[in-house]
Amino acid sequence: xxxxxxxxxxxxxxxxxxxxxxxxxxxxxxxxxxxxxxxxxxxxxxxxxxxxxxxxxxxxxxxxxxxxxxxxxxxxxxxxxxxxxxxxxxxxxxxxxxxxxxxxxxxxxxxxxxxxxxxxxxxxxxxxxxxxxxxxxxxxxxxxxxxxxxxxxxxxxxxxxxxxxxxxxxxxxxxxxxxxxxxxxxxxxxxxxxxxxxxxxxxxxxxxxxxxxxxxxxxxxxxxxxxxxxxxxxxxxxxxxxxxxxxxxxxxxxxxxxxxxxxxxxxxxxxxxxxxxxxxxxxxxxxxxxxxxxxxxxxxxxxxxxxxxxxxxxxxxxxxxxxxxxxxxxxxxxxxxxxxxxxxxxxxxxxxxxxxxxxxxxxxxxxxxxxxxxxxxxxxxxxxxx
Numbered sequence: 001x002x003x004x005x006x007x008x009x010x011x012x013x014x015x016x017x018x019x020x021x022x023x024x025x026x027x028x029x030x031x032x033x034x035x036x037x038x039x040x041x042x043x044x045x046x047x048x049x050x051x052x053x054x055x056x057x058x059x060x061x062x063x064x065x066x067x068x069x070x071x072x073x074x075x076x077x078x079x080x081x082x083x084x085x086x087x088x089x090x091x092x093x094x095x096x097x098x099x100x101x102x103x104x105x106x107x108x109x110x111x112x113x114x115x116x117x118x119x120x121x122x123x124x125x126x127x128x129x130x131x132x133x134x135x136x137x138x139x140x141x142x143x144x145x146x147x148x149x150x151x152x153x154x155x156x157x158x159x160x161x162x163x164x165x166x167x168x169x170x171x172x173x174x175x176x177x178x179x180x181x182x183x184x185x186x187x188x189x190x191x192x193x194x195x196x197x198x199x200x201x202x203x204x205x206x207x208x209x210x211x212x213x214x215x216x217x218x219x220x221x222x223x224x225x226x227x228x229x230x231x232x233x234x235x236x237x238x239x240x241x242x243x244x245x246x247x248x249x250x251x252x253x254x255x256x257x258x259x260x261x262x263x264x265x266x267x268x269x270x271x272x273x274x275x276x277x278x279x280x281x282x283x284x285x286x287x288x289x290x291x292x293x294x295x296x297x298x299x300x301x302x303x304x305x306x307x308x309x310x311x312x313x314x315x316x317x318x319x320x321x322x323x324x325x326x327x328x329x330x331x332x333x334x335x336x337x338x339x340x341x342x343x344x345x346x347x348x349x350x351x352x353x354x355x356x357x358x359x360x361x362x363x364x365x366x367x368x369x370x371x372x373x374x375x376x377x378x379x380x381x382x383x384x385x386x
Contacts, residue, residue: 089188
């Protein structure tokens with residue numbers, strides 16, 4: 001009896017110890033998952049902050065690159081305008097010089113005509129001792145007398161008309177020269193103003209170029225930080241997936257996650273390396289992008305428990321379903337989540353709606369299959385015929 005009682009006590013103690021160890025492991029498992037989820041949340045918040053700053057810097061860079069391009073066009077136009085003003089200045093200067101030469105020639109001709117007229121006046125004055133009576137007496141006829149008088153009168157009148165014409169011509173040329181000088185002064189002013197504007201434009205362009213260079217360096221630093229955080233986020237997600245329920249796989253084939261759109265993805269929507277549609281860098285695409293319309297239903301591909309229903313900077317609103325046996329599925333870029341962490345779901349149950357949250361260019365479902373913390377090609381497990 002004593003031995004039997006002793007054995008029962010030993011057996012009870014062993015069972016209690018096993019239960020204690022099981023409880024402790026379970027408690028540690030829950031604590032580890034909660035800690036990992038807290039760490040994931042912290043990483044995602046930091047990643048979101050970096051992404052926001054990166055977007056701001058990228059927008060700043062785009063703005064100043066556009067400004068640099070526009071300034072180049074404006075500078076080219078301004079340089080052309082300045083060259084035109086300078087050509088006008090040269091042209092008007094040549095005209096002023098030509099008019100000056102013309103005035104000088106006219107003045108010389110004027111002086112010559114005045115000199116001739118003066119000489120003729122002197123000669124007329126000297127010969128004025130010849131009286132009109134003597135002219136009449138020397139004339140062979142009365143007609144010759146009147147012709148002589150009229151000829152002298154015409155000569156005097158013609159000389160005076162030539163002098164008057166010369167005066168008018170010189171005044172006209174002088175007026176044109178003054179007009180040209182005023183025009184030249186206006187072009188010089190326009191040229192000086194254009195040069196000031198051009199200098200300001202060149203300074204703005206140089207500032208824009210320097211800003212672009214500085215911003216590019218900042219973007220490089222932010223992208224490096226972003227990549228590091230994205231890698232840390234992926235690793236933390238893997239940790240959470242590895243700490244999931246240690247039960248066997250639920251069993252059965254997975255169903256297609258988009259009942260309304262059973263079309264196989266192509267090109268950059270497939271699993272593998274691709275040129276990122278937003279960052280234009282070659283990055284690993286860990287799932288497949290399935291087309292659909294905003295608000296279409298997303299269903300769980302198999303029965304399981306919701307391990308994550310949250311927000312990620314890259315994924316946007318996303319859901320992770322634990323199907324047991326280390327197998328999980330992930331549904332990202334959702335417009336709305338219809339389940340919560342810890343909730344059990346059935347195969348084909350609606351868990352979210354299609355959207356374009358996170359790093360997305362259009363409404364679609366980013367779908368992943370994760371086995372023991374590693375991403376695999378989802379098309380090996382889902383088929384639009386199912």
